[in-house]
Amino acid sequence: MDVHDLKQIDISQLPASLQALIDCIGLECAYHMTCRYGGRPKYIPKHARRTSLALILPPDALARLIQRYAGAALEIPKVDHFERQLRNLQIKQATEQGCSRSILADRYGLSLRQIGNIRRQALSA
Template structure:
């Protein structure tokens, strides 16, 4: 997923724990963290030098994470939340460009019903 895709993510639609993580360390850093540790607890040390997180996050983000969560293990949400939202945006866009439900279902490995639900949700979501 590239930066342009990430910029399209509506943070308000993500789980609260992921919203908090984004508020703490930023969208790109939160995405990076979910890709590596998503779905598992991660201990946040009190000192940056004692963590492999220093190899993953820039110093300001790691400092912010430590300031907020030092000494505890936090459950890192899965990256699926980002990926699903981007996939759904692409489905809605390609649908409005004229791609059929059947073609979209084949392309994304989803059922016709799922494609219909995604398109319907887009019409119900306030912009």
């Protein structure tokens, strides 16, 4: 996934914990954190030099993260939240281009029912 894909994400549809992380460090940095640490807790130290987060976050984002969460162990959401939303957008776009449910089910490894549910959600949004 590249930065262009992330611009399609509807942040309001993400879990509150992920929205708070995005609010603190930005969408791209939050995405990188979910890729690296998603699904497990990550301790946020009081000093930037004491963390491996400096390898994936720019200094300003790391400083904001430390300012807000220093001394806490954050439960980092899984990257699945981003990937699922982008997958559903791709299914919606393919549907608009006339792609059938069975082709989409095969392409994305989903059941026909799941494709139908995603299509219905896209229509009601």
